[in-house]
Amino acid sequence: MFKKIFFFGLLLFSTHFLFAQTTVTGTVITGDSNDPLIGVNVVVGEKGTITDFDGKYSIELPDGTHDIVFSYIGFDDMVKTVELSGGTYTLDVTMGGLEILKEITVVADIAIDRETPVAFSNIPTKKLEEELAGQEIPMILNSTPGAYATQSGGGDGDARITIRGFNQRNVAVMLDGIPVNDMENGWVFWSNWFGLDLVTQNMQVQRGLGASKLAIPSVGGTINILTRGIRSKRDITFKQEVGNNGYIRSTIGLSTGRLESGWGISAAGSYKQGNGWVDQAWTKGYFWYLRVDKEIGNHIISASGYGAPQKHGQRSFTASIGTFDQDFAVDNGVPDSVAVLGGDYGRRYNEFWGVYEDYSIVDGDTIRGTVQELNTRQNFYHKPQFSLRHSWNVSDKVYLSNNAYLSIGNGGGVGPEGDFDPGEDGQMDIQTPYNANAIPSFLNPDNRSFNILRANINNHFWFGLLSTVEFNINDNWTFSGGLDLRSYRGRHYREVWDLLGGQYFRSVGNFRIDEANSKLVEGDRYEFDYSGLVQWGGLFGLIEYKKNNWSSFLNVSTAVTNHKYIDHLGPKIVELPEITLEGIRFDNPVTYNGNTYTVDSPESEDAYIGWIARPTFTVKTGVSYKIDKAHAVFFNTGYLSKAQRFSNIIRADRSASVSDTTNTSKAFDNFDNELISAFELGYSFRSSKFSANLNGYFTRWNNKPLDFPLFVLEDPSDPDSDRIPVNIPGIDAVHKGIEIDFAFQPIRQLGFEGLASIGDWQWASAEMTVLETGQIYEFDAEGVHVGDAAQLQFGGLVKYEPIKGLYFKLKATWFGKNFANFSPEALNGDDAGRESWRMPDYTLFDVHAGYNFKVKDVRMGLRLNVLNVFDVSYVADARNNDTFNSPSFEDFDAKSASVFFGQGRRFNTSFKISF
Numbered sequence: 007m008f009k010k011i012f013f014f015g016l017l018l019f020s021t022h023f024l025f026a027q028t029t030v031t032g033t034v035i036t037g038d039s040n041d042p043l044i045g046v047n048v049v050v051g052e053k054g055t056i057t058d059f060d061g062k063y064s065i066e067l068p069d070g071t072h073d074i075v076f077s078y079i080g081f082d083d084m085v086k087t088v089e090l091s092g093g094t095y096t097l098d099v100t101m102g103g104l105e106i107l108k109e110i111t112v113v114a115d116i117a118i119d120r121e122t123p124v125a126f127s128n129i130p131t132k133k134l135e136e137e138l139a140g141q142e143i144p145m146i147l148n149s150t151p152g153a154y155a156t157q158s159g160g161g162d163g164d165a166r167i168t169i170r171g172f173n174q175r176n177v178a179v180m181l182d183g184i185p186v187n188d189m190e191n192g193w194v195f196w197s198n199w200f201g202l203d204l205v206t207q208n209m210q211v212q213r214g215l216g217a218s219k220l221a222i223p224s225v226g227g228t229i230n231i232l233t234r235g236i237r238s239k240r241d242i243t244f245k246q247e248v249g250n251n252g253y254i255r256s257t258i259g260l261s262t263g264r265l266e267s268g269w270g271i272s273a274a275g276s277y278k279q280g281n282g283w284v285d286q287a288w289t290k291g292y293f294w295y296l297r298v299d300k301e302i303g304n305h306i307i308s309a310s311g312y313g314a315p316q317k318h319g320q321r322s323f324t325a326s327i328g329t330f331d332q333d334f335a336v337d338n339g340v341p342d343s344v345a346v347l348g349g350d351y352g353r354r355y356n357e358f359w360g361v362y363e364d365y366s367i368v369d370g371d372t373i374r375g376t377v378q379e380l381n382t383r384q385n386f387y388h389k390p391q392f393s394l395r396h397s398w399n400v401s402d403k404v405y406l407s408n409n410a411y412l413s414i415g416n417g418g419g420v421g422p423e424g425d426f427d428p429g430e431d432g433q434m435d436i437q438t439p440y441n442a443n444a445i446p447s448f449l450n451p452d453n454r455s456f457n458i459l460r461a462n463i464n465n466h467f468w469f470g471l472l473s474t475v476e477f478n479i480n481d482n483w484t485f486s487g488g489l490d491l492r493s494y495r496g497r498h499y500r501e502v503w504d505l506l507g508g509q510y511f512r513s514v515g516n517f518r519i520d521e522a523n524s525k526l527v528e529g530d531r532y533e534f535d536y537s538g539l540v541q542w543g544g545l546f547g548l549i550e551y552k553k554n555n556w557s558s559f560l561n562v563s564t565a566v567t568n569h570k571y572i573d574h575l576g577p578k579i580v581e582l583p584e585i586t587l588e589g590i591r592f593d594n595p596v597t598y599n600g601n602t603y604t605v606d607s608p609e610s611e612d613a614y615i616g617w618i619a620r621p622t623f624t625v626k627t628g629v630s631y632k633i634d635k636a637h638a639v640f641f642n643t644g645y646l647s648k649a650q651r652f653s654n655i656i657r658a659d660r661s662a663s664v665s666d667t668t669n670t671s672k673a674f675d676n677f678d679n680e681l682i683s684a685f686e687l688g689y690s691f692r693s694s695k696f697s698a699n700l701n702g703y704f705t706r707w708n709n710k711p712l713d714f715p716l717f718v719l720e721d722p723s724d725p726d727s728d729r730i731p732v733n734i735p736g737i738d739a740v741h742k743g744i745e746i747d748f749a750f751q752p753i754r755q756l757g758f759e760g761l762a763s764i765g766d767w768q769w770a771s772a773e774m775t776v777l778e779t780g781q782i783y784e785f786d787a788e789g790v791h792v793g794d795a796a797q798l799q800f801g802g803l804v805k806y807e808p809i810k811g812l813y814f815k816l817k818a819t820w821f822g823k824n825f826a827n828f829s830p831e832a833l834n835g836d837d838a839g840r841e842s843w844r845m846p847d848y849t850l851f852d853v854h855a856g857y858n859f860k861v862k863d864v865r866m867g868l869r870l871n872v873l874n875v876f877d878v879s880y881v882a883d884a885r886n887n888d889t890f891n892s893p894s895f896e897d898f899d900a901k902s903a904s905v906f907f908g909q910g911r912r913f914n915t916s917f918k919i920s921f
Contacts, residue, residue: 158882178224
């Protein structure tokens with residue numbers, strides 16, 4: 007026994023000499039103010055740590071030569087080479103000063119801790135790596151105060167996010183300083199950005215008006231995503247992920263870093279597929295990324311391109327609670343008699359798919375085909391984005407950047423057209439309409455399709471130029487400003503996607519063909535086809551002052567937005583010097599001065615609504631003061647005059663009737679700018695073990711537009727008169743609240759994080775509004791809480807790292823005071839002032855674990871993530887008084903609402919190897 011112990015001890019002793027360790031310690035500070043930098047990534051290969059609240063770090067490394075990389079958002083990476091030979095090695099680092107990365111701080115508007123007077127949170131790549139777990143990028147932001155992200159219907163790519171109660175139409179998303187919110191409707195479609203987590207260098211969420219110099223829709227906040235470039239470390243990485251419901255994802259990445267020749271290349275590719283947690287919410291997608299940088303003296307030229315062609319099944323519309331879970335419905339106030347009508351199909355239920363057997367007709371004989379599953383709701387898109395950037399450090403005082411970019415979007419969404427009834431099992435009956443289309447009959451001898459799949463196509467071509475100059479006037483004053491030019495054209499049309507066994511389809515809405523006799527086949531357009539054009543020209547300027555512990559800024563920007571509409575399917579026009587002839591259709595030629603004009607006449611052209619210009623402006627200012635090394639305070643305020651989006655300025659008709667001589671597309675009269683005023687106060691505390699941020703905000707939004715136009719009777723005294731679209735002005739809202747986040751690390755192995763967001767978001771409108779028709783429209787939403795996002799949020803995380811490289815995380819987030827989405831203008835009559843249905847509160851727990859290790863020169867990592875560990879049933883999204891329910895109610899309660907349930911327990915595992 008003694009010999010065994012002796013030899014075991016000898017083995018340990020010899021192992022110590024074979025793998026001798028050196029402890030590297032030090033402090034990281036800023037070059038301009040000598041303040042400690044908190045959360046700096048200190049990385050050697052696959053091993054890494056971060057600096058604590060005093061800017062201190064400690065990492066154990068084997069003896070030998072190592073390159074230690076220090077990276078922090080807003081600063082250029084630093085690489086320090088060390089020779090280690092046991093014991094302790096002290097390495098202090100100063101970041102900042104001339105090493106600040108201009109491309110990030112000037113162009114991408116990144117906020118700096120204890121300096122930029124805005125509330126923000128940094129999401130480092132390490133957090134994405136450890137916690138994203140195959141989700142879409144917005145989902146990781148639920149650990150940010152004031153953010154509420156859901157996966158909507160559960161389709162891969164259908165996530166959405168609100169910040170401080172403002173949906174993502176009013177949250178600016180920036181990729182390497184380029185705005186990506188859709189220029190017509192302001193939305194962000196996250197399926198277009200699958201794979202960005204692979205190449206993200208840093209991500210920052212600024213809440214409120216933010217620090218951006220551009221005139222962007224940052225009412226709720228700004229999400230800045232910065233991709234890897236010439237300053238990334240050199241490596242080749244392969245990662246394999248496996249998750250629930252057949253999810254697999256394979257990725258490969260390459261980064262050369264800066265080569266001696268001044269070149270740098272970053273490239274990545276990824277493929278994913280899966281069946282989806284929601285029934286038939288399958289997904290298949292690719293991601294590609296390439297960036298080439300060339301450093302020439304004081305110049306850097308960067309060319310980049312990335313895209314994510316994808317296709318996925320969807321669950322497009324909410325349904326009654328009992329449709330998914332009758333017990334949950336009853337527990338939350340739905341009467342038994344109503345709950346049992348839903349079907350109780352389970353949380354994964356998706357009503358939009360079914361099973362059918364296809365057929366073919368050969369010499370009059372019916373040939374049976376294969377049985378197929380078909381989701382009638384699908385999304386497919388590819389939006390590659392390209393940019394060419396030139397950065398030039400002219401001198402110590404002057405910096406220039408020019409960024410030209412191009413986005414080309416192609417794709418759309420598929421849905422059913424016609425009568426598709428549910429079968430006995432609750433799934434869509436596709437077989438019956440397929441048989442009616444495919445099998446000749448007395449009533450349908452030529453296989454006309456009465457029920458098809460149609461596709462709404464939304465293509466776009468978007469290019470722009472961002473030019474920025476920064477001038478350091480002296481040690482205290484800096485000016486930056488520039489030019490923001492954008493041009494966008496969106497083409498929107500409906501086409502026949504799948505005839506479902508038939509030979510042709512007929513429809514109305516195309517005024518340029520003989521609709522009664524034309525046979526539409528797959529790819530033919532019908533009902534609507536139009537272009538929405540948006541042009542943007544803006545100027546921006548920022549003056550900053552920094553001295554001692556003070557930092558302040560004043561930002562002024564202005565822009566003119568132009569909107570235009572062109573109809574490619576409706577009646578044509580002929581513009582003559584003395585008159586414009588309208589209403590020229592296939593069956594309605596127009597004669598004037600002896601000349602007859604048809605849809606095929608060379609003089610005939612598409613009808614249009616000419617350019618409508620809307621000037622806008624932004625004024626923002628703020629100041630921060632570092633009381634000492636522990637305490638700092640800030641405030642900011644701003645005023646935005648923001649143009650309403652395209653659909654609130656121009657109504658593009660999508661329901662044309664064959665009996666019309668013209669369609670009903672129109673420019674609204676009431677589209678005055680949205681007016682947003684905001685004020686924010688903040689406080690931060692830093693110590694060696696504890697860090698905290700506290701801020702309060704107040705935002706008033708005047709003249710908030712409706713998501714969709716309201717339809718009213720053209721003649722209120724005639725109930726049979728046409729219903730026409732109108733835009734309602736004067737809807738106001740007030741969003742105010744308090745946000746807290748903190749981190750506590752009592753010992754190196756153990757860390758705690760926490761957050762709280764307490765919001766009070768209410769409508770502030772009690773209006774008697776005169777519509778553009780001259781009618782009086784009354785509604786009262788004053789004091790009613792805003793819906794569609796949780797106004798209360800509490801969360802926490804515990805991380806335990808027993809040994810270097812091995813970690814365990816437990817994260818919990820509670821959401822409450824979440825009211826179902828609703829239309830405030832509908833609160834009139836007996837419903838004036840009524841609150842929307844308040845959804846049940848819920849708590850989600852996630853577990854993350856991983857181990858990073860090294861075999862010779864190869865770095866490896868294993869990870870396991872379990873989301874919604876306790877498989878909690880919860881309502882993530884809801885719509886109040888949804889009349890699409892059957893039966894429908896308008897009682898502002900659970901039985902009257904339609905919902906999306908959140909996803910249950912899921913898992914994701916990954917293996918990563920880097921060279």
